[in-house]
Amino acid sequence: MPLSRQICGLSTQLLNVCIASLCKARNLEKAEAVLIDGIRLGCIPDVVTYNTLITAYCRFVGMDEAYSILYRMREVGIKPDVITYNSLIAGATRYCLPSRALELFDEMLQIGLAPDEWSYNTLMHCLFKTGYPEEAYKIYLDMILKNITPSSATYNTLINGLCKMGKAVYAVRLFRNLQKLGFSAGLVTYNTIIDGLCKCGRIDQARRILKELGESGCAPNVITYTTVMKCCFRWGKFEQGFEIFYEMMNKGYNSDVFAYCTVISTLTKKGMLTDANACVEQMLGNGIGLDKACYNTLLYLLCREGKLEIAFQLLNEMEEGGLEGDEYTYSILVNGLCKMGYIDAAFKQLRLMEVRDFKSNLVAYNCLIDGLCKVGEVDSAMKLFNKMKSKDPFTYTSLLHGLCRKGRFRVASKLLLTCLREGMNVLRSAQRAVITGLQSSGFKRDAGKLRTALRLAQLSQY
Structure with a gap:
């Protein structure tokens, strides 16, 4: 091989390494600058160079920008390959664009590129992810017709897709059929099925699969046990959940x-x-x-x-x-201080949260409003309420109960009407407290108007 060609090949390889490093660091402007400088110095980019850029643009910028690189490739006489289109289809999957993914798949076929296993796997994943399980299964059948041998990744994509769609029962059926055909499932497959069954509330079936996994010679891991344990707790099966935890510990995990x-x-x-x-x-x-x-x-x-x-x-x-503590950390402290009656200290924690500029202090505000109302400081609670940028039904509920305890039923009625206009539903107990208070205070007409507003609000939800 001529020395000049060796230097060119080495330069292109070095160029690709530099561009890949910059893309990984999300510095696409420098990656493009390196590409331009490389060409000026005689480093000829290849398909790997542009595939690296396409992958980065798909991940960090957008599909249109990534696709535009195809035009640049053709201008310099570089033909896209299967990896090029696989990267674009993966990008369409990332942005939940099933139509775009199908168009790219068809474009591959039209320019004479034969899709590989990952082309099919990625497209199936996209269709499952965006809610098209039937179309995803058709892609799998097309894969079989084209004599492309599915791998464990293909089967895991099918099983995972069905589980994510809430069709864990169908995933188990597919799994059983694959086992009859000789499919040897690994831990990832079992964990996927167990997770899908747990999310559907099929705890007993998940535990049977867990037992089967232990007997298969493929040992469950902490993720497996934790998934089943969490499911038991979520569905109120506390004893079963604790049994799973202790089983995990007893087995030496x-x-x-x-x-x-x-x-x-x-x-x-x-x-x-x-x-x-x-x-x-x-x-x-x-x-x-x-x-x-x-x-x-x-x-x-x-x-x-x-x-x-x-x-x-x-x-x-x-x-x-x-x-660093987050909004949940400080909300817990605000709530604890309020329950113990340390309102001033709770205010200091709230101010500290505001200084730290957390994304949301709503829970802490709600705790403080509830605490103020319970110690009878309704006016302070109202001032805090008016200062809040966002509110939820718990905010209104706490303040309504506080106003009713102080006998300020007409103010509570106006607040409840404001809540209804904003499309929020407060607890029935708060609604009853306001209506009962209006009636007992002689404001029967106001109570009637409020009842009508509540009925209309309920009807508008249907």
Whole structure:
């Protein structure tokens, strides 16, 4: 091979490495500048160069910009390959554009490119993701007709797609049929099916699949157990959920922080605080560090028990360890302070949240309004209410109950009407409190008008 050709090949390879690194860093402007400089220096880009750019534009910019690179390729005489179109179809999938993905697939065929397994897999994933399972299955059948051998990735795409569509029962049927044809399922397949069954509430079937997985020689992992455990808790099967957790521990799995947090949170919500504390000690004894979610769970547990001093010590420990508290962290503290009657301290926490500019302080505002109303400071609650940028039904409910406790039923009636005009529904208990209060105070006409407004609001929802 001539030396000049070797240098050119090496230069193109180096050019591609540089462009790939810049694309990975999302610095597409510099990647384009490197491409231009490379051409000036005699480095000839190839299809890999442009495929790298297409992938980056699909991920970070948009489909139209990515597709426009095809024109640039043709201008310099470089033909797109299967990887080019696979990248574009993956981009269409990312942006949930099934029609665009199908158009790109057809375009491949028209220019004489034979789709490979990943072309079909990506297109099927796109169709499943955007709600077209029948069309996705047709693509699978077309793949078989074209004598392209499906891989485990293909079957996992089918099974995962059906599960994501809420059709876990059909996914299990497909899985059983594939097993008869000799398909050897791996852990990913089992986890996908178990997750799909759990989301459909089919706990018993999920547990049977979990047992089958253990007997298949393919051992379940922490994700498998945690998925089933969470499902049990979600559907009120607490004993089964705890059984799964202890089975996981007894089999020697080092549970991760997420599994522990799930159990601690469930125990806390059920009022089993002693068991929750024991679980925390066990987790720390196993050398598992705390993440933000776990800290938030522990803060909730401490605030619920009224141990605010320890809760703030834990917050300091968390932030000294490099974890910044989020809106949930501080909302938990605001709620805990309000329940203990420390309204001024709760206000300070809210101001701290505003300084930190969190995305949403709604939960903290709601807690403070509820706390103010319960200690009889309704005027302060009204001032805070008027300051809020966004409100939800809980905001209105707390304030309505507070106004009714103070006998300010006409003000509560006006507030409830405002709530209805904004399309929000408050709790029935708050509605009844306002109407009953108006009637007992002699404002029967106002009570009648409010009843009519509530009926009209209910009818408009149908």
